[in-house]
Amino acid sequence: MVSVKFCEKELSMNHNTVVDWCNYMHEVCANSILRIQSRIGGPNMTVEIDESLFSRRKNHTGRQLPQQRIFGGICRETKECFLVAVPDRTSATLMSVIKDRIMPGTTIMSDQWSAYGALARDPNFRHFTVNHSLNFVDLTTGAHTQSIESLWGKCKTRNKLQWGTRRSLLDSYLCEFMWRQTVKARQVDPFEEILDEIAIFWPPSEDL
Incomplete structure (x- = not known):
């Protein structure tokens, strides 16, 4: 969830792939915010x-x-x-x-x-x-x-x-930003948190 340009350069990935994965992570953050956010x-x-x-x-x-x-x-x-x-x-x-x-x-x-x-x-x-x-x-x-x-x-x-x-993705971007702010306020490791959220959003298959 860093800049698209940074990921393209550092990971040698094409633009469309990077955008897809950034959007996947936005979905994970949005799911987390919708699940846990309270007033x-x-x-x-x-x-x-x-x-x-x-x-x-x-x-x-x-x-x-x-x-x-x-x-x-x-x-x-x-x-x-x-x-x-x-x-x-x-x-x-x-x-x-x-x-x-x-x-x-x-x-x-x-x-x-x-x-x-x-x-x-x-x-x-x-x-x-x-x-x-x-x-x-x-x-x-x-x-x-x-x-x-x-x-x-x-x-x-x-x-x-x-x-x-993009306007169609603004809500998911805002969710990512709120997720980052929440993690910072809780003083927890963002990498460990995103791994936990990925596991919740895409749980491992029971067949594995």
Whole structure:
């Protein structure tokens, strides 16, 4: 799950074979995330939320491509995160993801996008905002979204290293990134973890 170009060079494999195997590993990571992921945050925990745009800006003809909006969150205390492709940034869409991915009792920090206004009326969450046009950190409450901004940077950098992501494969790429973040947060060996996940996804045949 490194760059396609690196694998082609170091393993002397052709492009299509490398892409196929990268996609196989994305499937393994996606299966792991779908199997084990639970809601993040909870009482006495803080989750930062934000949206960002992902896409290759141009195709091989130079034509501008449509962008995909991703909504994400990260827990400051555990470093657990979620990343979800969303069709828009309306209050209904974002609140649905928040309730599905964040535990009640969580303190949520965001920018001042109007769609987050519903959080102030939801008794299940405490909500603080920061006005990025004025400060990176709110001078009164200390609210900031630096953790989620850092997460976007890591995610997009890795995406570029892998030559960008085709729209049809974006969900599986995001699952791989979340899997890596989960493994890092748990402080376990990623190589041993991926071997375990491969065995779960493709269990050995009983005939062997």
